[in-house]
Amino acid sequence: xxxxxxxxxxxxxxxxxxxxxxxxxxxxxxxxxxxxxxxxxxxxxxxxxxxxxxxxxxxxxxxxxxxxxxxxxxxxxxxxxxxxxxxxxxxxxxxxxxxxxxxxxxxxxxxxxxxxxxxxxxxxxxxxxxxxxxxxxxxxxxxxxxxxxxxxxxxxxxxxxxxxxxxxxxxxxxxxxxxxxxxxxxxxxxxxxxxxxxxxxxxxxxxxxxxxxxxxxxxxxxxxxxxxxxxxxxxxxxxxxxxxxxxxxxxxxxxxxxxxxxxxxxxxxxxxxxxxxxxxxxxxxxxxxxxxxxxxxxxxxxxxxxxxxxxxxxxxxxxxxxxxxxxxxxxxxxxxxxx
Amino acid sequence: xxxxxxxxxxxxxxxxxxxxxxxxxxxxxxxxxxxxxxxxxxxxxxxxxxxxxxxxxxxxxxxxxxxxxxxxxxxxxxxxxxxxxxxxxxxxxxxxxxxxxxxxxxxxxxxxxxxxxxxxxxxxxxxxxxxxxxxxxxxxxxxxxxxxxxxxxxxxxxxxxxxxxxxxxxxxxxxxxxxxxxxxxxxxxxxxxxxxxxxxxxxxxxxxxxxxxxxxxxxxxxxxxxxxxxxxxxxxxxxxxxxxxxxxxxxxxxxxxxxxxxxxxxxxxxxxxxxxxxxxxxxxxxxxxxxxxxxxxxxxxxxxxxxxxxxxxxxxxxxxxxxxxxxxxxxxxxxxxxx
DNA sequence: AAAGCTTTTGACACCGGTTTCCTTTTTCGC
DNA sequence: GCGAAAAAGGAAACCGGTGTCAAAAGCTTT
Numbered sequence: 140x141x142x143x144x145x146x147x148x149x150x151x152x153x154x155x156x157x158x159x160x161x162x163x164x165x166x167x168x169x170x171x172x173x174x175x176x177x178x179x180x181x182x183x184x185x186x187x188x189x190x191x192x193x194x195x196x197x198x199x200x201x202x203x204x205x206x207x208x209x210x211x212x213x214x215x216x217x218x219x220x221x222x223x224x225x226x227x228x229x230x231x232x233x234x235x236x237x238x239x240x241x242x243x244x245x246x247x248x249x250x251x252x253x254x255x256x257x258x259x260x261x262x263x264x265x266x267x268x269x270x271x272x273x274x275x276x277x278x279x280x281x282x283x284x285x286x287x288x289x290x291x292x293x294x295x296x297x298x299x300x301x302x303x304x305x306x307x308x309x310x311x312x313x314x315x316x317x318x319x320x321x322x323x324x325x326x327x328x329x330x331x332x333x334x335x336x337x338x339x340x341x342x343x344x345x346x347x348x349x350x351x352x353x354x355x356x357x358x359x360x361x362x363x364x365x366x367x368x369x370x371x372x373x374x375x376x377x378x379x380x381x382x383x384x385x386x387x388x389x390x391x392x393x394x395x396x397x398x399x400x401x402x403x404x405x406x407x408x409x410x411x412x413x414x415x416x417x418x419x420x421x422x423x424x425x426x427x428x429x430x431x432x433x434x435x436x437x438x439x440x441x442x443x444x445x446x447x448x449x450x451x452x453x454x455x456x457x458x459x460x461x462x463x464x465x466x467x468x469x470x471x472x473x474x475x476x477x478x
Numbered sequence: 479x480x481x482x483x484x485x486x487x488x489x490x491x492x493x494x495x496x497x498x499x500x501x502x503x504x505x506x507x508x509x510x511x512x513x514x515x516x517x518x519x520x521x522x523x524x525x526x527x528x529x530x531x532x533x534x535x536x537x538x539x540x541x542x543x544x545x546x547x548x549x550x551x552x553x554x555x556x557x558x559x560x561x562x563x564x565x566x567x568x569x570x571x572x573x574x575x576x577x578x579x580x581x582x583x584x585x586x587x588x589x590x591x592x593x594x595x596x597x598x599x600x601x602x603x604x605x606x607x608x609x610x611x612x613x614x615x616x617x618x619x620x621x622x623x624x625x626x627x628x629x630x631x632x633x634x635x636x637x638x639x640x641x642x643x644x645x646x647x648x649x650x651x652x653x654x655x656x657x658x659x660x661x662x663x664x665x666x667x668x669x670x671x672x673x674x675x676x677x678x679x680x681x682x683x684x685x686x687x688x689x690x691x692x693x694x695x696x697x698x699x700x701x702x703x704x705x706x707x708x709x710x711x712x713x714x715x716x717x718x719x720x721x722x723x724x725x726x727x728x729x730x731x732x733x734x735x736x737x738x739x740x741x742x743x744x745x746x747x748x749x750x751x752x753x754x755x756x757x758x759x760x761x762x763x764x765x766x767x768x769x770x771x772x773x774x775x776x777x778x779x780x781x782x783x784x785x786x787x788x789x790x791x792x793x794x795x796x797x798x799x800x801x802x803x804x805x806x807x808x809x810x811x812x813x814x815x816x817x
Numbered sequence: 818a819a820a821g822c823t824t825t826t827g828a829c830a831c832c833g834g835t836t837t838c839c840t841t842t843t844t845c846g847c
Numbered sequence: 848g849c850g851a852a853a854a855a856g857g858a859a860a861c862c863g864g865t866g867t868c869a870a871a872a873g874c875t876t877t
Contacts, residue, residue, distance in 0.1 A: 146597075148833055159857045164835060172854060191597045195543055196833035198534035199862050206575075216555035216762070224580055236545075236577045236599050241563055258485075258530045260575050368766050397766045404768050423555070427707050427736045428767050429743050487863055498827045503865060513825060535863035538832050 211268035225443020264450035293337035308344030310465040315348035327360035327385035371398025386476035387415035411474035430471035550607035564782020603789035632676035647683030649804040654687035666699035666724035710737025725815035726754035750813035769810035
């Protein structure tokens with residue numbers, strides 16, 4: 140009987156079942172060359188002892204551990220959490236665990252910090268969320284360090300094995316189509332900040348969609364924001380002061396769209412009667428303001444699951460997915476234009 | 479010269495600096511009994527090689543790893559992320575990493591799932607966020623498994639070493655005082671759901687504060703919600719139908735308060751002129767609805783930092799803190815009652 | 818200069834798994 | 848029934864660190 144107050148090891152299992160360590164190891168790893176007899180015998184002992192292999196020991200012997208890292212910087216909290224849930228869906232029945240690492244995009248030492256982190260933890264692979272997922276130097280770093288990676292992005296920033304992407308252009312297109320179908324012709328855009336791939340994609344998608352409908356976008360109908368609430372408010376304020384006022388606004392994310400709601404209220408404009416607003420992300424705030432916001436949502440959780448599978452089970456059919464469809468969530472912030 | 483394509487190990491360092499493994503180990507661990515000479519010599523080699531100790535090997539030898547776990551279930555996303563940031567503040571310069579594990583409070587196998595998780599990962603310690611932090615069986619489980627733990631709670635659910643707590647009663651008291659100072663006498667409460675310690679504390683705090691001011695709370699001024707947006711909406715709708723309508727509402731969290739905003743609008747009541755609303759949590763939604771919501775916030779990030787320190791550096795002065803002050807965030811959802 | 822301390826260092830076993838390589842047993846064709 | 852090939856299982860080394868304990872070195876003291 141092994142000392143009862145310690146957790147059992149492979150040696151205890153081997154001794155009790157009268158086989159060698161190696162045989163127990165074979166059982167654990169479902170090795171094919173094993174007689175049915177010994178397998179069941181050993182499995183019985185494992186169950187009886189409640190033996191669980193020590194992941195640190197395995198990690199040492201296998202020269203890689205069972206840790207996935209999640210690198211993120213300031214996207215909205217709900218997205219991060221949904222993605223985490225997705226990753227967990229993928230690893231739940233495995234021995235993998237998820238290590239999170241918020242990083243500071245603005246720190247000059249970010250890349251060095253991440254390098255130290257990777258060196259120290261020797262992760263099996265990392266998942267990188269936008270906006271830092273757009274940093275190619277970071278992907279390069281992972282490659283150099285022999286650390287697997289998958290990025291989440293708003294376009295095909297990388298090849299299929301290394302990305303789970305939304306198709307932002309097409310998503311924006313859906314939003315614009317919706318507005319146009321309702322009769323809007325004067326549609327304004329609140330863009331995201333320079334340097335964000337997502338902002339770029341959404342702008343391009345917007346312009347393309349408008350052009351496809353043969354609609355003009357006046358220069359004063361395009362204002363840039365920072366993805367933050369206040370910037371959306373400021374941008375919308377400017378839009379509403381335009382000589383030829385737009386009847387609808389597409390904002391590149393929900394937070395700015397919420398700011399636009401706020402601006403409309405300050406200008407005594409009712410949403411959606413006087414102004415339709417449509418956001419992007421389907422974050423919680425979209426459902427919790429008044430009126431509930433129509434927005435474009437992406438399947439973040441599924442993307443998290445697929446991203447994790449790409450690393451830990453690349454042959455799983457679900458790991459093949461790399462481009463994810465979005466859907467327009469229709470709520471109450473959009474209506475036909477007045478007049 | 480060690481094979482240049484492999485990461486250097488302690489053996490490489492030992493060989494190159496002409497000392498034994500053990501001596502290198504002493505350098506790494508800042509052992510006191512070491513001559514200054516050897517220390518600098520070995521440190522030079524370490525720097526030159528870019529050697530980083532393998533955490534899995536250390537974990538194996540030390541019989542404990544350097545992983546902190548974060549168990550959480552459905553509090554608002556921003557709280558989870560802020561807490562994570564706090565934990566990271568604590569572990570940034572250490573070799574610890576943070577493993578996250580969302581759990582499902584409603585699953586009958588939750589406790590077993592967590593047990594398996596702890597068995598498998600052999601965490602150094604776990605941090606438990608509300609509401610599951612209120613589950614005493616879970617704390618008991620950690621104890622049994624020899625896994626350190628710290629809970630975050632709305633009251634002293636546990637002793638000082640195992641908790642970072644807010645003082646919800648006192649926090650609610652601040653909110654009530656604020657309303658009373660402005661002249662409100664008829665203040666309603668939207669409670670959280672049965673079985674949540676936080677809901678209990680906030681209710682008790684509310685009742686005590688009202689009593690302290692000599693104010694009555696009519697039965698129809700107390701409605702229970704589920705902490706969700708819709709429930710806040712429903713609760714406020716009922717409150718606004720009361721024969722003697724309250725002039726102010728205190729909601730036990732921001733999400734329900736946001737629902738109350740919504741209900742007020744449906745009843746054509748203006749916030750704050752016709753109805754003052756005050757929330758709890760200072761979640762992002764509070765700042766992003768119109769009008770911006772007055773709410774009570776707690777220092778989640780600091781709590782995360784302290785919680786992590788309690789586990790990894792209990793002697794650090796910052797690890798001693800266990801009760802955290804809240805502050806009232808005054809925005810625009812509160813005004814003196816009309817008439 | 819020898820004895821007696823204290824400080825510094827190293828040899829070796831060990832943590833709990835996996836891998837390599839070799840031996841033993843079983844199976845099977847003839 | 849025999850020999851060969853295949854299957855099953857074990858011994859020992861190894862992954863990269865740390866703990867124990869004893870030896871070596873340095874420093875006083877007499």
